[in-house]
Amino acid sequence: MTDQPFVPDGTSLQEDTSRAAGRVVRRPILEALLVAMKEPWTIVCLTVLGGFVLVAAFAPLIAGDPMAINPALRLKPPSPDAWWGRDHLGRDVFSRAVFGTRISLIIGFSVAVIAVIPGVTLGVLAGLTKIGGTIVMRIVDAMMAIPAVLLAIALAALLQPGLTTVIIAISIPEIPRMVRLVRSVVLSIREQPYVDAAISVGTGGLPLVFRHVLPNTVAPVIVQATYAAASAIIAAAILSFLGVGTPPDVPSWGGMMADARKYFQFYPSLMAYPGVLLSLLVLVTNVLGDRLSDVLDPRKSTRRL
Amino acid sequence: MLRYCATRLIAGIPTLLLVSIFIYSLIHLTPGDPAVLLAGDNATPSQVNEIRARLNLDLPLWQQFSIWFSDALRLDLGASIYSGKPVTWLIAQRVEPTLVLSLTTLVLTVLISIPLGAVAAWKANSIVDRLCMAFAVIGFSVPVFVIAYMLVYLFAVEWRIFPVQGYKPLSNGLLTTLHSVTLPAISLALVFSALIARVTRASVLDALGENYIRTARAKGLSAPRILFLHALKSVGVPVVTVVGIGFATLIGGVVVTESVFNIPGIGRLTVDAITQRDYPVIQGVILFFSASLILINLLVDLSYALIDPRVKG
Numbered sequence: 001m002t003d004q005p006f007v008p009d010g011t012s013l014q015e016d017t018s019r020a021a022g023r024v025v026r027r028p029i030l031e032a033l034l035v036a037m038k039e040p041w042t043i044v045c046l047t048v049l050g051g052f053v054l055v056a057a058f059a060p061l062i063a064g065d066p067m068a069i070n071p072a073l074r075l076k077p078p079s080p081d082a083w084w085g086r087d088h089l090g091r092d093v094f095s096r097a098v099f100g101t102r103i104s105l106i107i108g109f110s111v112a113v114i115a116v117i118p119g120v121t122l123g124v125l126a127g128l129t130k131i132g133g134t135i136v137m138r139i140v141d142a143m144m145a146i147p148a149v150l151l152a153i154a155l156a157a158l159l160q161p162g163l164t165t166v167i168i169a170i171s172i173p174e175i176p177r178m179v180r181l182v183r184s185v186v187l188s189i190r191e192q193p194y195v196d197a198a199i200s201v202g203t204g205g206l207p208l209v210f211r212h213v214l215p216n217t218v219a220p221v222i223v224q225a226t227y228a229a230a231s232a233i234i235a236a237a238i239l240s241f242l243g244v245g246t247p248p249d250v251p252s253w254g255g256m257m258a259d260a261r262k263y264f265q266f267y268p269s270l271m272a273y274p275g276v277l278l279s280l281l282v283l284v285t286n287v288l289g290d291r292l293s294d295v296l297d298p299r300k301s302t303r304r305l
Numbered sequence: 306m307l308r309y310c311a312t313r314l315i316a317g318i319p320t321l322l323l324v325s326i327f328i329y330s331l332i333h334l335t336p337g338d339p340a341v342l343l344a345g346d347n348a349t350p351s352q353v354n355e356i357r358a359r360l361n362l363d364l365p366l367w368q369q370f371s372i373w374f375s376d377a378l379r380l381d382l383g384a385s386i387y388s389g390k391p392v393t394w395l396i397a398q399r400v401e402p403t404l405v406l407s408l409t410t411l412v413l414t415v416l417i418s419i420p421l422g423a424v425a426a427w428k429a430n431s432i433v434d435r436l437c438m439a440f441a442v443i444g445f446s447v448p449v450f451v452i453a454y455m456l457v458y459l460f461a462v463e464w465r466i467f468p469v470q471g472y473k474p475l476s477n478g479l480l481t482t483l484h485s486v487t488l489p490a491i492s493l494a495l496v497f498s499a500l501i502a503r504v505t506r507a508s509v510l511d512a513l514g515e516n517y518i519r520t521a522r523a524k525g526l527s528a529p530r531i532l533f534l535h536a537l538k539s540v541g542v543p544v545v546t547v548v549g550i551g552f553a554t555l556i557g558g559v560v561v562t563e564s565v566f567n568i569p570g571i572g573r574l575t576v577d578a579i580t581q582r583d584y585p586v587i588q589g590v591i592l593f594f595s596a597s598l599i600l601i602n603l604l605v606d607l608s609y610a611l612i613d614p615r616v617k618g
Contacts, residue, residue, distance in 0.1 A: 142323030145595045145602075149557025150575065154587060157579040158335045234448045238561055241450055242576055257450065261565075265469070268458050275451040283446035290442065 029219055032295040042291050045284040052281055056101040063095035066251040075267055084273050087256070088263055096251040097273050103163070103252040104233050104281055110167045111232035112225040115174035120221060122175070123182025124209060127190065137183070140176040148173035152235050157244040166245055170235045174228045181224050185217050219296035226289035230282050237278055253278045313606050317599050324595045325377065329370050331591075332584050338362075339584060343386055360584075373588075382589035387581055392589035396571060402472045403559060403570035405482060409490040410497060410555065411548075418498035419544070422505025423532050429510060437502065444499025449558045453492040453565045460488060470567040489566045493558045497551055504547045505540055512536040541612035549605035556594050 036042050055062060064081075070090030078085045084093040126136040143151075155169035189195060189212070198212055239245035240254025248255055253274035260270035332339060340357040341348075348356075356362075360383075361369050376383065382392035425437035461469040473485040512518065513536055521531045563572035571590060578586035 138319065138323060142320050142327060144553070145320055145324050145599050146327065146591060147553045147556040147594055147598060149554075149560060150591055150594055153560070153575070153579055154331055154591060155334070157582070157587075158331060230446070237448055238450070238557075241561070242564060243580060257454075264454065264457070265462055268454075268462070271454050275448075275454065279443075279447040279451055282448070283443060286442055286446045 029222075029296060032219075033292075036291050036295045039291065041287065045287045045291075048280065048284045049288065052101055052105060052284075055098055056105045059098050059102055063098040064092055066091065066095040066099040067249055068092070075263065085267075085269060087259055087270055093256070093270065093273055096256055097253070097277055099251040100253040100256060100274060101277070101281075103246060103250065104236065104278065106163070107167055107170065107236040108229035108233040108281075108285065111171045111174060112229040114167065114171040115178050115228050116221060116225050119175050119178025120182050120214070120217060123179045123217070124186055124213060126179060126183040127186025128209070128213070133183070136179060140179050143173070143176040144180075146173070148231075149235060149238060153239060153242060153244055156239050161244075161247055163246050163250070166236055166239055169239070170232045174232065178221070178224055178228070181220055182217050185220055186213055189213055189216050223289060223293045223296055226285060226292055230285040230289060233278070233282050233285070309610060310607055313603055317603055321596060321599055322374075324599075325374055325592060326370065328588050328591050328595070329373055331588070333366070335582075342582065377589075377592065382592070383585035385578075385586050386583050392585050395574060395586060396589060396593055399569060399571045399574050401475060401570075402486075402568050403563070403572060405475065406486050406489055406493070406559060406562070406568065406570060407555060409483065409486050410493040413490055413494035414498040414501060417494060418501035419505055419537070419540075421498070422502040423509050423537060423540075425502070425506045426509035426513060426536075427528070427532050434506075438506070441499040441502045444495050444502075447496075449492055449496050450561050450565050452495055453489065453562060456488050456492055457565075470565075472566070472568040472570070486568070489562045489568060492565075493555065493562055496558060497555055500551050500554070501544060501547055504543050508540045508543045509536050512539040515539075542609055545605055545608050545612065549602045552601045553598055556598065 068091060070086070073086050073090040074088055076082065076086045082092040082094060084097065087093055122136050126133040151173045152169045155172060156166055159165040159169065195212055198208055203211070236245060237254030240252050241258045243258060245254055246252050256274040257271055260267070264271050340353050340360065340362050344353045344356050361372055380393050384391050385395060421437050425434045428434050457469055460467045467488045468485055471485060473481045475482050518531060518535060521535050559570065560572035560575055563570045564576050571593065574586065575590045578590060
């Protein structure tokens with residue numbers, strides 16, 4: 001069993017007491033990650049994701065100015081100086097797609113990180129304290145009753161437009177999901193004999209949380225954060241597509257698709273390039289999330305869009 | 306059973322109240338004075354004051370909210386700032402396309418995902434299973450508007466089988482309506498069924514390990530009979546749960562899809578209201594969607610008791 005990731009609702013008492021030291025649970029996460037790294041599909045997805053990261057990092061070296069407007073060349077087909085053709089303002093589609101990678105990756109990563117911090121804090125609070133739990137879960141239920149995309153659209157439209165607003169607008173609907181997940185993990189850990197044991201020897205308060213509770217939430221939280229990144233990338237594209245995302249001159253895949261709508265029947269490729277890149281990035285992120293979920297979180301955190 | 310229904314119903318009320326508070330406070334996140342924003346650049350101070358008084362913006366926040374909420378309980382959600390029409394009327398006008406689209410999507414989803422998930426589980430770890438699950442991962446990775454434009458390109462631009470956009474109301478006949486919502490419904494159903502196919506696969510896989518399936522096999526029943534009559538019975542609860550959870554996704558998808566296909570439903574109303582900053586409409590529409598979501602999840606909870614006799618209050 002030592003090579004298996006720790007199962008919070010583990011079934012045998014013997015297994016739990018053998019892990020009562022608390023720290024033991026951290027090692028299997030790294031081990032599990034190393035196992036996952038050796039699978040062909042994981043390698044393919046990591047390579048693709050790495051490719052996107054490199055493109056985003058070195059965008060200025062790869063492509064020309066994504067904002068340069070050139071009306072004389074509007075809607076021109078692909079040529080040596082604009083590999084994927086030009087859009088309705090004569091801007092280079094390839095450059096915009098390359099720079100658009102940046103926006104998608106920044107949003108995906110930031111939302112995943114931002115959702116984790118309040119999500120874990122509130123989730124632990126809700127799982128460990130009775131009154132706190134009731135209050136937090138009531139609010140979480142109410143927030144989850146508002147469709148996520150709708151809430152993000154409304155927030156993005158009502159706050160000052162910009163990248164930060166988009167990130168905040170997408171993060172807020174992500175938080176309640178994280179809270180629910182963390183709380184469910186904490187509730188099951190609370191029932192474990194080693195927690196009773198820790199309390200009986202006088203461990204309480206924050207040491208208990210940091211040494212015994214938090215380490216167990218790491219695996220499911222990593223998985224959930226990966227899914228959150230994938231859905232944040234889609235949400236950001238939806239916001240741009242509906243015209244409430246990042247400012248229109250900033251190159252983003254969703255914005256490119258919004259621009260391409262009017263010309264879609266005659267120039268479908270304007271829609272296809274950003275659409276395919278967007279789908280590919282979300283796809284590899286989701287597949288990586290699935291692989292992580294298989295190796296890290298046998299209980300399966302709830303998957304959603 | 307009645308008691309179970311009643312407790313579930315009562316549990317929904319505080320949620321709805323909290324949702325209303327959130328939705329109401331949304332406006333006050335906007336930088337600047339909404340009344341000044343709405344009045345425009347050339348407004349006189351008296352016009353601004355008139356707008357402020359009309360929208361009750363001069364009252365304390367809690368008072369504004371309680372007026373809005375008590376009106377909302379009487380289905381009075383205020384009037385649109387731009388058209389002056391009551392928000393409830395605007396929503397009622399737009400319900401039909403959204404409802405037709407959602408129901409068509411739901412039917413298509415069940416038709417696609419349940420057989421797909423069942424077959425994947427039956428042939429677990431085979432090439433068929435891999436293909437079904439690859440479809441599922443791709444389904445929820447490709448954003449709904451990308452799928453939508455792909456379908457439009459193939460079926461509307463290249464082959465001209467379906468219209469590029471637009472909606473024909475039910476008064477033109479059911480078939481005409483269905484023809485006009487086919488592409489948007491398929492786009493949404495592909496995303497939605499990806500979610501449900503996975504859950505179906507997992508639950509059928511569990512069910513196939515049960516003793517009663519072994520008995521059915523021992524009796525010599527045919528594979529489809531075992532799969533669709535015996536194994537699928539136990540799939541009800543998890544699948545219905547996911548339909549409930551996925552409904553929020555569906556609503557988000559409807560907003561986007563209606564925008565892509567230019568369908569005059571509540572989703573379009575939402576996007577238009579947001580771009581115009583028509584606050585009463587934004588609040589009304591979000592409240593409408595949230596209330597439907599709470600209602601759907603209530604129905605999901607209640608259906609457990611119907612599907613699974615073991616669940617009783």
